[in-house]
Amino acid sequence: MNKASSILLLALLASLAVVLGYAVLSLPGQADGLADTVAAQMDSSGVSHPVTAVLLNFRGYDTLLEMAVLLLALFGVWSLAPQAHAGMSATSAGPVLTALFRLLTPVMILVAGYLLWVGAHAPGGAFQAGSVLAAAGVLMLLCGKRLGGRLAGWPLRVGLVLGTAMFVAVAAAVMLGGAHLLQYPIEWASGLILLIEAAATLSIGITLIALFLGVRPITGQQP
Amino acid sequence: MSLSMLYALAGVGLFVLGLHGLIVQTHLLRKILALNIMGSGVFMLMVALARRAPENPDPVPHAMVITGIVVAVSATALALALILRLQAMTGRAELPEQQTRP
Numbered sequence: 535m536n537k538a539s540s541i542l543l544l545a546l547l548a549s550l551a552v553v554l555g556y557a558v559l560s561l562p563g564q565a566d567g568l569a570d571t572v573a574a575q576m577d578s579s580g581v582s583h584p585v586t587a588v589l590l591n592f593r594g595y596d597t598l599l600e601m602a603v604l605l606l607a608l609f610g611v612w613s614l615a616p617q618a619h620a621g622m623s624a625t626s627a628g629p630v631l632t633a634l635f636r637l638l639t640p641v642m643i644l645v646a647g648y649l650l651w652v653g654a655h656a657p658g659g660a661f662q663a664g665s666v667l668a669a670a671g672v673l674m675l676l677c678g679k680r681l682g683g684r685l686a687g688w689p690l691r692v693g694l695v696l697g698t699a700m701f702v703a704v705a706a707a708v709m710l711g712g713a714h715l716l717q718y719p720i721e722w723a724s725g726l727i728l729l730i731e732a733a734a735t736l737s738i739g740i741t742l743i744a745l746f747l748g749v750r751p752i753t754g755q756q757p
Numbered sequence: 758m759s760l761s762m763l764y765a766l767a768g769v770g771l772f773v774l775g776l777h778g779l780i781v782q783t784h785l786l787r788k789i790l791a792l793n794i795m796g797s798g799v800f801m802l803m804v805a806l807a808r809r810a811p812e813n814p815d816p817v818p819h820a821m822v823i824t825g826i827v828v829a830v831s832a833t834a835l836a837l838a839l840i841l842r843l844q845a846m847t848g849r850a851e852l853p854e855q856q857t858r859p
Contacts, residue, residue: 558765569813569816573813584816585820604828
């Protein structure tokens, strides 16, 4: 890129920054947004934390589609990458990393469970818990540990689709009771949200770990 | 100007900075990093604007950002897999039209 065009680019980007900054500054300094609408409907959501209520109840359809996006990204990665090559599994980690992995993994699983449970009434929930679970899995991969051949087959696939499948199953099941898609009955909402979040946590964690690995794990049946 | 507006302007700054990197950098890994910086700018803008509510922050942008972060991570992973495939096929991690230029 020559000098004239880079100056032109900087000028264009600076004017974009000015326009965007002006747009942000011209917004009203105080705005309720949808906070009041959400607060008014909190009683019917089944949880007491507004973000979880929005995520799993009021905008549950968005979250369902985002779970599907995660799954699609993994399908894309798996179809682009070759099957796992043997060189990846043979790395050995130092003693410090291995000891750290042994120490931290139970704590991280505990924290993930806590985040999942606490999401009903405080900051937390499926996505945070899934990320912590994924961090534990990434640590496992960095230690050179891999899934065994049997676990990498259908148990892995079931874990990957569990969240989306549970979401779709609940969404469809409430329609049998005469409600709309994802319209939970009020007395069951809390339990259904926890059920979806538990499955979603597991799936988000496993999907992120599989994305980090980047290759389709070798299954026991097909060498 | 309130503190949340300062954060919102910083988000705009990150977005433009990322856009500059996306245009200027030729290596695809750097382009992906630039895209992630742009995304972080958008997330920061949304969280900052949600804070303008008088009492508790608006939960709707928060919910969008939470899912957005995880989706951005998975999109980055897909982009990295695409780069690896491109490099395996052509030996270079750059776009074809940028290879012809000096």
